[in-house]
Amino acid sequence: MMYESPYFALANNAALLLAMGAIYDALVLSSRARIPYKSLIGGIALGLIAIAIMATPMMVDEGVIIDSRSVLLSATGLFFGSIPTAIAVLFSVLFRLYEGGQGTLAGIVFILTSAGLGLLWRRLRKQSDQPLKWPELYLFGLVVHFSMLMVMGIFLPDPIAYKVTTTVAYPVLLIYPVVTVLLCMGLGHQQQRKKTEKALRVSESINRRTVDQLQTTLQAIPDQLFEIDIDGHYYDCRSMDYQDDLSRDGLLLSQHIEQIMPAEACSTLLSALKEAEQNGHAHGTQITLSGKDGQRCFELSIARRHTLVGQSPRFVVLSRDISDRKEAEQELHIAATAFNSQEGMIITDTSHRILRVNNAFTQVTGYSAAEVIDKKPSILSSGRHDADFYTNMMEELNTHKYWQGEIWNKRKNGEVYPEWLTITAVTDDHAQVTNYVAAFTDITQRKQAEADIHTLAFYDSLTGLPNRRLLLDRLEQSLLLRKRRHQLGALMFIDLDNFKTLNDTQGHDIGDCLLIEVAHRLRHSVREVDTVARLGGDEFIIILEDLNADYNQAALDAEQIAEKIVQTLNQPYPLKNSEYHGTASIGLSLFDHRDKNAKDLLKRADVAMYQAKESGRNTLRFFDPKIQQELYLQAEMESELRRAIADEQLVLYYQAQTYLGKITGAEVLLRWIHPEKGLVPPGKFIPLAEQCGLIIPLGNWVLETACRQLAAWADHPELSKVTLSVNVSAHQFSMIDFVANVERVLRETGAEGKLLKFELTESAVLIDVDSTADKMMQLKDLGINFSIDDFGTGYSSLFHLKHLPVDQLKIDRSFVRDINEDPDDLAIVQAIIAMAHNLGISVIAEGVETEAQKRCLEKRQCRHFQGFLFSQPLPLDQFENCDIDIFNYETA
Numbered sequence: 001m002m003y004e005s006p007y008f009a010l011a012n013n014a015a016l017l018l019a020m021g022a023i024y025d026a027l028v029l030s031s032r033a034r035i036p037y038k039s040l041i042g043g044i045a046l047g048l049i050a051i052a053i054m055a056t057p058m059m060v061d062e063g064v065i066i067d068s069r070s071v072l073l074s075a076t077g078l079f080f081g082s083i084p085t086a087i088a089v090l091f092s093v094l095f096r097l098y099e100g101g102q103g104t105l106a107g108i109v110f111i112l113t114s115a116g117l118g119l120l121w122r123r124l125r126k127q128s129d130q131p132l133k134w135p136e137l138y139l140f141g142l143v144v145h146f147s148m149l150m151v152m153g154i155f156l157p158d159p160i161a162y163k164v165t166t167t168v169a170y171p172v173l174l175i176y177p178v179v180t181v182l183l184c185m186g187l188g189h190q191q192q193r194k195k196t197e198k199a200l201r202v203s204e205s206i207n208r209r210t211v212d213q214l215q216t217t218l219q220a221i222p223d224q225l226f227e228i229d230i231d232g233h234y235y236d237c238r239s240m241d242y243q244d245d246l247s248r249d250g251l252l253l254s255q256h257i258e259q260i261m262p263a264e265a266c267s268t269l270l271s272a273l274k275e276a277e278q279n280g281h282a283h284g285t286q287i288t289l290s291g292k293d294g295q296r297c298f299e300l301s302i303a304r305r306h307t308l309v310g311q312s313p314r315f316v317v318l319s320r321d322i323s324d325r326k327e328a329e330q331e332l333h334i335a336a337t338a339f340n341s342q343e344g345m346i347i348t349d350t351s352h353r354i355l356r357v358n359n360a361f362t363q364v365t366g367y368s369a370a371e372v373i374d375k376k377p378s379i380l381s382s383g384r385h386d387a388d389f390y391t392n393m394m395e396e397l398n399t400h401k402y403w404q405g406e407i408w409n410k411r412k413n414g415e416v417y418p419e420w421l422t423i424t425a426v427t428d429d430h431a432q433v434t435n436y437v438a439a440f441t442d443i444t445q446r447k448q449a450e451a452d453i454h455t456l457a458f459y460d461s462l463t464g465l466p467n468r469r470l471l472l473d474r475l476e477q478s479l480l481l482r483k484r485r486h487q488l489g490a491l492m493f494i495d496l497d498n499f500k501t502l503n504d505t506q507g508h509d510i511g512d513c514l515l516i517e518v519a520h521r522l523r524h525s526v527r528e529v530d531t532v533a534r535l536g537g538d539e540f541i542i543i544l545e546d547l548n549a550d551y552n553q554a555a556l557d558a559e560q561i562a563e564k565i566v567q568t569l570n571q572p573y574p575l576k577n578s579e580y581h582g583t584a585s586i587g588l589s590l591f592d593h594r595d596k597n598a599k600d601l602l603k604r605a606d607v608a609m610y611q612a613k614e615s616g617r618n619t620l621r622f623f624d625p626k627i628q629q630e631l632y633l634q635a636e637m638e639s640e641l642r643r644a645i646a647d648e649q650l651v652l653y654y655q656a657q658t659y660l661g662k663i664t665g666a667e668v669l670l671r672w673i674h675p676e677k678g679l680v681p682p683g684k685f686i687p688l689a690e691q692c693g694l695i696i697p698l699g700n701w702v703l704e705t706a707c708r709q710l711a712a713w714a715d716h717p718e719l720s721k722v723t724l725s726v727n728v729s730a731h732q733f734s735m736i737d738f739v740a741n742v743e744r745v746l747r748e749t750g751a752e753g754k755l756l757k758f759e760l761t762e763s764a765v766l767i768d769v770d771s772t773a774d775k776m777m778q779l780k781d782l783g784i785n786f787s788i789d790d791f792g793t794g795y796s797s798l799f800h801l802k803h804l805p806v807d808q809l810k811i812d813r814s815f816v817r818d819i820n821e822d823p824d825d826l827a828i829v830q831a832i833i834a835m836a837h838n839l840g841i842s843v844i845a846e847g848v849e850t851e852a853q854k855r856c857l858e859k860r861q862c863r864h865f866q867g868f869l870f871s872q873p874l875p876l877d878q879f880e881n882c883d884i885d886i887f888n889y890e891t892a
């Protein structure tokens, strides 16, 4: 088409382009629907538009056409990218070739240049996020169309190029950059709108996904979810479990927490809400509620919600039931506490590799956890147990899943120690062993204590020899052994002579040194198989094992050994710078398979030892059965006598003492009425009581009974004047508290001291004359009189008697008995009577049985008598009723 005005022609073509652009926008760009192969379709559409505008060009010359394809293709390059542009370029080039003419080449180059500049511009501003504004677009339009004019100038023949330049240069430069701005603004606007829509769609999709995700997340959370305001009113709630009925039915809505929870939980929740109000959130608050399954504990996580102005603050409260967790924590805590107990602990896997140890393990073994983790417990092996021990342990573990026992292990420092070990296999739900837990206690101290106790219980602490207990045990063993082997054994009872004296004079330390040395010598005097024991004090026992089967030979062998021991013990003892010479008495008793009782055997050796002592010490004696029988009876009597005091089997007999044929007093004589043996005379039990110390309680009993009797007679018309003579043994008199005791008895019974007479033997008063005199003086102050009993049989010295407050001498009945036949006895009696008169004290003869004896004595000025001639010792009632008159001093 030929236009007279190029402005009009170009504007016309540009208008077509803009119209086509608007249509394109409506059809393609503005389509919300997702168009597949959009670039392809867009490129074809643009190519068609290019053809449309190229079909209505401005014809400048034959085959030379100007149209707005440059605007379209440059905008296509700028906005749509390479694929649509390439398609549009292809369409344009093909159409231009179809149109043909001398401007074809220029037209094609011009097409390519426009599209290329569009693509180049697009590429250059790719980094920029600034939107395309009209000045830039205008500049773009100018660049494109200057290029177009240059292409024309270059590729058209000169005259035509000149014609084109002069004809269309100004219109092109005036119109097409503006059209470029308009088209690009339109496309840019549309593209921007499309971008916005796309972004919106993306945003909507994200929102939808987010909401979906949130809902899924919420559904996955097993916790209760509440919306509560700051005052504690519920606004929303969702619960998977706790109080779900309430939540599900919406019953919580608009309720207050106080209607649902206990006061304490409410207060905790409200405090947490306040914290969340200040900080935006609050975590970790715990409350306890009573649920269907009892007490449950909940942990709250609170977040403040965005609220409208004027609306009270609201919070989303996530309440998690942590009861099980707490319980598990508690169990873990218990397990952890148990793990860190005083016992050493090792946890291993099934291949016995150590996984964990506790502090006690480190304390006991010296190994730190790092040193043993991944190692095997065999690191502790002491080497004291053989392979069988560990095999048995593993077998038991496999069978019973448990092993317990004592084991010797080795510490890091190499010290071997005993431990009490318990290994337990841990199994899973399928009864498969998953771990082994070993707990152990170091029992070194316990073992030591056991050993100490054993030593204390069975060994003498001073000498280290077996004590009585172990001795008896060994003796029992030896007796059992005799049954199998028919050899004899011998028991040796060794008692050191005069040990007490050494102990008392030199002190216990020296005594102990001697005992230790004796133990040492004894130990080295016999074989290993023989037992040397210490019974206590200075008594030692030796068991000689496996002597000859022949009794005589065995006795000979035992005697030889005993003699050797006597010699050994006779050797001097160097004790603390001085030399001590000691001897020992040894009792020997053989035993064989017929002997059964160890204690009896011991008794026999003891008896033999006493025989050795009796024989003058420093010697040995074999056991004599007769002596043992005596000792046995003695021991039996001793225990019976002890019972006699408690069982009130003792009574006093009264034997009259006379003067001029009348009773002045009586001697009280002790009798034991034995339940089986009947009346036992004092001669049978007094010496025994003296020996075993029973004489003290016996003497006290006699004194108290006599005093009570005196007090009972106090108001009697005749008996109130009778004196009572009480025998006081030397042992009793020597007691420190004797005087105080007499004083107490007089006070308690109310008896008069002047009616009491103590008969002391000569030996009793002469033990310690000064002390005796002192005691007698004190007793005299209480009114008590003294008679020296059995006078003449001892070694009384006149000198001593002169210094003692003695009131009477009693002539022993052995002198009275033969006074008429034996001139020596008569001479002694005469001397005693003379001595008494000389000292100014009275004299009494005991054992007067005949008138002849009485007359003989009377003739020698002795007028006080005691004896069967006057009266036998009588029980109380008989004495009280005897027909002898009481001597009345007042009328005498």
Ligand SMILES: Nc1nc2c(ncn2[C@@H]2O[C@@H]3COP(=O)(O)O[C@H]4[C@@H](O)[C@H](n5cnc6c(=O)[nH]c(N)nc65)O[C@@H]4COP(=O)(O)O[C@H]3[C@H]2O)c(=O)[nH]1
Pocket: 655, 668, 669, 670, 681, 682, 683, 686, 699, 702, 726, 727, 728, 729, 759, 789, 790, 813, 846, 847, 848, 849, 866, 867, 868, 869, 873
């Ligand atoms: N053949 C003969 N004997 C006569 C005659 N007159 C008295 N007798 C006995 O001579 C003993 C006198 O007692 P004694 O010399 O103190 O000798 C007492 C005394 O030493 C002791 N005794 C008795 N009672 C006690 C007591 O209560 N305490 C203490 N310590 N010793 C007592 O027992 C010894 C023996 O006492 P008894 O057996 O009661 O023997 C008594 C008595 O029964 C007589 O005419 N002819």
